[in-house]
Amino acid sequence: MITYFPEVKKPIAYEGPDSKNPLAFKHYNPSQKVLGKTMAEHLRFAVCYWHTFRGLGTDPFGAPTMLRRYSKSANPMKAAEMTLEAAFEFFVKLGVGFWCFHDRDIAPEADTLAETNKRLDVMVKKAGKLQQDTGIKLLWGTSNCFAHPRFMSGAATSPSPEVFAYTASQIKKAMEVTRELGGAGYVFWGGREGYETLLNTDMKRELDHLARLLHMAVDYKKRIRFRGQLYIEPKPKEPTKHQYDFDAAGCYAFLQKYDLVKHLKLNIEANHSTLAGHSFVHELEFCVANGLLGSVDANRGDPLLGWDTDQFPTDIYETTLAMYTILRGGGFSTGGLNFDAKLRRQSTDPVDLFHAHIGGMDAFARGLTIAARLIKDKTFEKHVKARYAGWDRGIGAKIEKGGIGLEELEAYTLKHGEPTVPSGRQEMLENILNEYIR
Numbered sequence: 001m002i003t004y005f006p007e008v009k010k011p012i013a014y015e016g017p018d019s020k021n022p023l024a025f026k027h028y029n030p031s032q033k034v035l036g037k038t039m040a041e042h043l044r045f046a047v048c049y050w051h052t053f054r055g056l057g058t059d060p061f062g063a064p065t066m067l068r069r070y071s072k073s074a075n076p077m078k079a080a081e082m083t084l085e086a087a088f089e090f091f092v093k094l095g096v097g098f099w100c101f102h103d104r105d106i107a108p109e110a111d112t113l114a115e116t117n118k119r120l121d122v123m124v125k126k127a128g129k130l131q132q133d134t135g136i137k138l139l140w141g142t143s144n145c146f147a148h149p150r151f152m153s154g155a156a157t158s159p160s161p162e163v164f165a166y167t168a169s170q171i172k173k174a175m176e177v178t179r180e181l182g183g184a185g186y187v188f189w190g191g192r193e194g195y196e197t198l199l200n201t202d203m204k205r206e207l208d209h210l211a212r213l214l215h216m217a218v219d220y221k222k223r224i225r226f227r228g229q230l231y232i233e234p235k236p237k238e239p240t241k242h243q244y245d246f247d248a249a250g251c252y253a254f255l256q257k258y259d260l261v262k263h264l265k266l267n268i269e270a271n272h273s274t275l276a277g278h279s280f281v282h283e284l285e286f287c288v289a290n291g292l293l294g295s296v297d298a299n300r301g302d303p304l305l306g307w308d309t310d311q312f313p314t315d316i317y318e319t320t321l322a323m324y325t326i327l328r329g330g331g332f333s334t335g336g337l338n339f340d341a342k343l344r345r346q347s348t349d350p351v352d353l354f355h356a357h358i359g360g361m362d363a364f365a366r367g368l369t370i371a372a373r374l375i376k377d378k379t380f381e382k383h384v385k386a387r388y389a390g391w392d393r394g395i396g397a398k399i400e401k402g403g404i405g406l407e408e409l410e411a412y413t414l415k416h417g418e419p420t421v422p423s424g425r426q427e428m429l430e431n432i433l434n435e436y437i438r
């Protein structure tokens, strides 16, 4: 049997924090219990197909730098088959439970939609068999409605109804294959659902069309009895100047306006959060506060670069805050942590893919254990509770309950005089957090 990752002879094992082996986990111990669940159950790691197996180090200025045996064949279906075999070898050796893909990642597009769908069927059959043989599951599927030139002006928001129809057909098929592979979810990321200039754009109409497509998908999901969770993935820009699914709050307003909120949750990507001018944890917290948290694309941006660099997560501070919010939100049910991240252009060897994922998994395992300690000790919970304690009694409780208005509050204020506000203690809390992160 061919092996595409001969450098990694056996599955990556947990060796503990003192290990110096670059091909071992130092913190991610899948069976270790944290707050009653194993690390594997909490974190639900997934590998993404697009960057990991189809990304070959290109950038706008340069050709591929990563030569992979599995992508080398003049026959595109042969290359697709070898890539799929390599992917499952990688999943097993890395020890993740899940993968994610776009339709076009696993099967190359042909000249007609019918032929493209046939190719996809061939590859889905093979993927199903590999899933069965290995026990690896599909976290979510999605469709690539942004790369082909037909989507240059958007997909569901294209000015062309023919493109809308093509998009609908592609999504129909992608949902079918996601169901066939037992996907726990299906993601809508509006690749080019936005605009470059308002001079040629009917924004209201485009938003209506986007909602129309999502309603069609919700209906079709029911028709085919697909039980996975639908997600929408916010991103403020890139490739378009402005994307309609800008951030979690923008998506929430859109979903509410079009009566879609009960059908979709959010897939929050760390790098998209920072592109939107938020922190990753802000977007997660917004989701938790509004019952929207679905899944996470675990990566990071570079604070000195203004684009979607999709780097592997390594910052323990970030993973701690993220896991603290995710745990308080009840953790993942259908979702998980998908490494939507790519190697840097100069990390050219297949083994670099292992280093990258091991680092990301260890960073989140550390985040998880630190966050669990913060939760157990109620470290911040006590401070927050005390800070808002005024709302549990007296005038605070009356306001929250409703039924009093401006006049009563004026009378209250006139009687009680100038209010006092206690210190927020931010620096002390930050110091405490650092003590936990050590």
Ligand code: XLS
Pocket: 102, 142, 187, 189, 233, 235, 269, 297, 308, 340
């Ligand atoms: C691109 C997005 C994309 C989605 C899936 O920036 O992150 O990869 O996650 O279409």
Ligand code: CA
Pocket: 233, 269, 297, 340
């Ligand atoms: Ca993503």
Ligand code: CA
Pocket: 269, 271, 272, 308, 310, 340
């Ligand atoms: Ca991204």
